[in-house]
Amino acid sequence: MDFFLQLLVNGVCVGLLYGISAMGFVMIFKSSSVLNFAHGELLALGAFFFLALITWAQIPIFAAFILTLIGCFILGFIIEKFFLRPLIGEKLIFVIMLTVGLAAMFKGLILLIWGGNLHTYPDFLPESLALKLGAIYIAPVYTATLVISIIFLVLFGLFFKQSSQGIYMRSVADNQKAALSLGVNVRRVFALSWAIAAMVASMSGIVLGIINGVNVHDLSSIGLKVFPVVILGGLDSISGAIIGGIIIGLLETFTGGYLSPSLRDVVPYIVLVFILLIKPYGLFGLVEIERV
Amino acid sequence: MGEILLQLNNISVVYSDVIQVLKGVSLSVEKGHIVSLLGSNGAGKTTTLKAISGLLKPENGEVTDGSVIYNGKNIQNQSPEYITRQGIIQVLEGRQPFKYLTIEENLRVGTATRPSKPYKQDLEMVYNYFPALVARRKSLAGYCSGGELQMLVIGRALMAHPQLLMLDEPSLGLAPLVVQEIFRIIKKINEEHETTIVLVEQNAHMALQVAHYAYVMENGKIMMEGASKDLADNPDVKEFYLGMAATGIAKSYKDVKAYRRRKRWL
Ligand SMILES: Nc1ncnc2c1ncn2[C@@H]1O[C@H](COP(=O)(O)OP(=O)(O)OP(=O)(O)O)[C@@H](O)[C@H]1O
Ligand SMILES: [Mg+2]
Secondary structure (H helix, E strand, O other): OHHHHHHHHHHHHHHHHHHHHHHHHHHHHHHHOOOOOOHHHHHHHHHHHHHHHHHHOOOOHHHHHHHHHHHHHHHHHHHHHHHHHHHOOOOHHHHHHHHHHHHHHHHHHHHHHHOOOOEOOOOOOOHHHOEEEOOEEEOHHHHHHHHHHHHHHHHHHHHHHHOHHHHHHHHHHHOHHHHHHOOOOHHHHHHHHHHHHHHHHHHHHHHHHHHHOEOHHHHHHHHHHHHHHHHHHOOOOHHHHHHHHHHHHHHHHHHHHHHOHHHOOOHHHHHHHHHHHHOOOOOOOOOOOOOO | OOOEEEEEEEEEEEEOOOEEEEEEEEEEEEOOOEEEEEEOOOOOHHHHHHHHHOOOHHHOEEEEEEEEEEOOEEOOOOOHHHHHHOOEEEEOOOOOOOOOOEHHHHHHHOOOOOOOOOOHHHHHHHHHHOHHHHHHOOOEHHHOOHHHHHHHHHHHHHOOOOOEEEEEOOOOOOOHHHHHHHHHHHHHHHHHHOOEEEEEEOOHHHHHHHOOEEEEEEOOEEEEEEEHHHHHHOHHHHHHOOOEOOOOOEOOHHHHHHHHHHHHOO
16 A cells, blocks of 8 residues: 555656646647657756756756756747747648757757766755655655646746736637737747747756656657657647646556556557547547537 | 828739739728728628738738828738737637637737736726626636627727727627627727727628718729718618618518528638
8 A cells, every 4th residue: 555655656746747848848739739849859958958057067956957947948949939930831741840850959969968878966855855654755856846846837827827928828829810810929929838848848857857867868758758648638738738647657657666667668658549549639638619 | 081090002912822802992091980891791801901900911811012001101011910019900700719718818818919018907998898798707708609709809909909990790690689789889989999990891781870981892892982871871782781672671681681691601
């Protein structure tokens, strides 16, 4: 029973991270209908950027974390402005090929600078962050994950529900023509969704790097997990992405814990195929409102 | 003759480089007036509005000839972002709400041309015009009735403080009483805010009641124009757009109705 609860907690934590990073992917898709195949590389870039800041530049941990988030936010902006904007209005396949190309480029860049080996962050999380609930032990990194995830979710909720810019972003995702007719700056919305997606991806990259170590192949393959997550959650639902993420996180940890660690990366995809057979729009895909 | 706010000089509009829809349309809109644009399906009314608001571009359309002068400035083929910031807001045909946003969030999108300015007073103003929206402010627009949605999209446009408001068939598919209510409010907005309004309508009867001046379009050209009163008395207009024979008896009402029903499926 304790083992079960232990896995449950770990699974939820990792799943939250998957979910939050998938949220960025969904955001780009919702606002501009672009499937971003470079999502995993954005995760990896964030993790390595943070590594560079704390090991080479010796910047204090918290400052390095914030700097990474800001840096990746700007990077997202730049990617949109220089690579995607010229392709607005082109066929979807070109845009997808572009993101595949970006993925290769980022991965190559990381391999060039850091190589393909496993790096680790120095152990900076204090043991005092650990929680003991009865026999369950929550390691500091998982506590930190929970706290950071909740902070991000609350901030996102406020941004999209309360702020004008957040509401403009949702309006573009909802009905682009109507948004244009009211003067919403649609290009800025595209740029902002890339910026936010890159920032959130880097956050997930850093935390996953703390949990699993920093390796370009591992981190970018986590980017692929975005697909089972968003397909579970529905490609167009942000809260669905979070729930999808938690489900995939739980599946993985339980498979790793009870069956075999070598199966853990495969099972999500198997389950995914079954779910798609039953519910092709994902478990939480938006039900199209059809009464207008 | 008062000051001219908007002037179209002989404009041609072409979609996808080959499909010519407007063939030399000229019209002028006096400041503070309601000007109605009538015409049957496919006449080019919506295209005319889009040529003004800049919304042709996303549909691969272009003003190839002539000029659009607004407040003395040449604005043809400018981006919608630019044109909305000059004070022109088009309310699209078929209502087009943001279905997954609440009524109040929908209204807030109307502030896009002047972000980070206070908007609370404007919400009050819209709720004053459309009290029916207050009770539904927290519900998703996707679940609102057609009448509520028409009020919503007009209110959403008002949030932008438009100088020129262009309404594309606000009466489409609404019950007669609701249509009357909407037209009453359009008139009120025009009077209280001195908003200039371009009103595209199939419901010529209602449109001629509120408008000061009207144009009749057919096949991408202006066929007729005049003060609303004069047009309402014109025998041709009576026959084709008011559904009355010259004697004043309803004649082709059935045809009109049949075609309106078809239009809803579009
Ligand atoms: N994006 C487009 N590409 C090609 N042709 C178009 C496009 N939009 C409209 N048209 C054509 O232009 C003509 C005029 O269309 P428009 O929508 O302006 O008419 P309308 O007067 O608004 O009609 P309705 O009363 O049915 O709304 C139609 O024949 C239509 O098929
Ligand atoms: Mg039309």
